[in-house]
Amino acid sequence: MADRMGARAAIAALTTEFEELRETAAPGPDGAGDGPLSWAGYAESRVRAAARTGEDESVVYGLASVGGRRCVLVSFEFGFLGGSLGQRTGDRLEAAYEAARVRALPLVSLIATGGSRMQEGMVALTQLQRVARASARLRAAGPAQLAVLRDPTTGGGWATLGAGADVILALPGAQVGFAGSRVRPPDADPHAYTAEGQLAAGQIDAVVPPDELPGTVAHWLRALRGTDFPASPAPVPHALSATGLPVTGWDAVRQARSPARPRAEAYLDAYFDHRLPLTGDRCGGTDPGLLAGFGWRDRRPIAYVAQCGTPTRPAGYRTAARVIRLADRLGVPVLTLIDTPGAANDAAAERAGAGAAIADAFAAIAGTRVPVTTLVIGEGGSGGALALAAPGNTHVTRDSYFSVIAPELAAAILKRTPGEVHATADQLRLRPQDLVELGFARSVVGPPGE
Incomplete structure (x- = not known):
């Protein structure tokens, strides 16, 4: 007591x-x-x-x-x-x-x-x-x-x-x-x-x-004191890896899935002077694979939502939407870090309302008045990743990829053999440089000093 x-x-x-x-x-x-x-x-x-x-x-x-x-x-x-x-x-x-x-x-x-x-x-x-x-x-x-x-x-x-x-x-x-x-x-x-x-x-x-x-x-x-509208965008974080651009689509997938690649926690620690986490979806759920809250950088508040490399669960999307809407109300810019193989799609996730939670995250990003800055730091798996990406202000690191679907799943859907997965990855044009050329990403971000 x-x-x-x-x-x-x-x-x-x-x-x-x-x-x-x-x-x-x-x-x-x-x-x-x-x-x-x-x-x-x-x-x-x-x-x-x-x-x-x-x-x-x-x-x-x-x-x-x-x-x-x-x-x-x-x-x-x-x-x-x-x-x-x-x-x-x-x-x-x-x-x-x-x-x-x-x-x-x-x-x-x-x-x-x-x-x-x-x-x-x-x-x-x-x-x-x-x-x-x-x-x-x-x-x-x-x-x-x-x-x-x-x-x-x-x-x-x-x-x-x-x-x-x-x-x-x-x-x-x-x-x-x-x-x-x-x-x-x-x-x-x-x-x-x-x-x-x-x-x-x-x-x-x-x-x-x-x-x-x-x-x-x-x-x-x-x-939470907020800023006056219009807020200026959160600066794009520097990449924490010096890896080179991938040659093939499968190289991009392999680099993004490397266990040695820097993860969201490292990016947030390097970016913010101080962080204040917000936890939970207020509906009885938490997602340890998503970090969210407000941080302080260069005497300025910035809200953040960061995926940690795991399939994002419905509670994660609801938490993200809550934080984004609060930031929008206060006039605080938002930073999102994308790193997920996709949305969780197991039976528990479906029962917890995966579709509605993802839709709410899309709606929160689409409806916000404050600028949202996105950096893809690893895997960008389909709509489960896109739900937290800023249209027109998304950047990518050299050890990341973004795809409509994972190459293995694309090959399976197209009834291709496992040996064709690498070629499928090339056809999906999911490399960082491809994403810039296609107009999805604004830039490929390098480490400090480059």
Whole structure:
């Protein structure tokens, strides 16, 4: 179980620069007597909660600076009726989102809540709709939303402020799930309701130790600040291999499949000064063969999506589309690195919606307003690779190839013998120099200094 702290202690652990704001909305029905349901003893419960915590509601919000980056900060007080959401909580959350929208600042939420406040019944539950509308207005205006999941983050707080954020961080051991510990099935796997379990399931982006949280949030605020339109394209990375151009089509395939060839991780390490990964498709899936997130290069944020040489799974395409759309909203240019033999096509991938996921990746690239730069660093296998390639701004290394289909599969479809695979590779014109001549690639990229 993660340590629980109050709203102001959580703020103090993140920043010393905080100016509290107060909502201007009139007190709702919970502010009089025993609330909208006339729940016996509710008024006394509020009085005791206020005496115990020093707060008059379950949420504190205001203007803050984290690592020199300004934001609107929301912090939940779990000690006040379990951090539950009532009408006055909704007032404050709506005011916090509006403050972020008006000031064009990102919203950071430090969440610790047990869900909607039972003593207010449906009045409390409908606050989730208010939060969702406020979040949608802020998203439409552009600023990013970042959630930090404390212990516990359950119910409607998880299903709105938490899971609805652009970037989701969690403290180690935090209880995270729609169902709280008192309402789960008796045979529930407890790991499924932890920060670590949600990370494995692709629902959150990172589990961050408390002492690293201020620096991590500051890095994210720096990366998510965006740029003014139109953004300039991300520079094309240098090749990390000095191999020569392939002579034949099969030479190109062999070089791209070489286990000694530099992979995506090496390219990203060489390209960025600092990287902040985003993980998972928010649908219960992750793809270890795809790296995505935001990086910092020459004092400038750039989003990245990189294939790692394996067949890309549906979760990978959905993660890629999520990152590309976030970058587009913030005005951050995108870099994609292509390296896959193709999309995963096993039964599990088909059941997970491979076709729809690939279509969504194509749509994300096609619909983005920010420039996308692509470098093919290895295998470019059919539509599974093309889905992440930038039309008109794709470049290739000398140890890469791109083809409508792998030569072996092309030969099989054409009912050719295995001995004709090499000739088929030549006919496909898949070498880097062929790709430039055909107009697919703009250039063949060499190592630094060339």
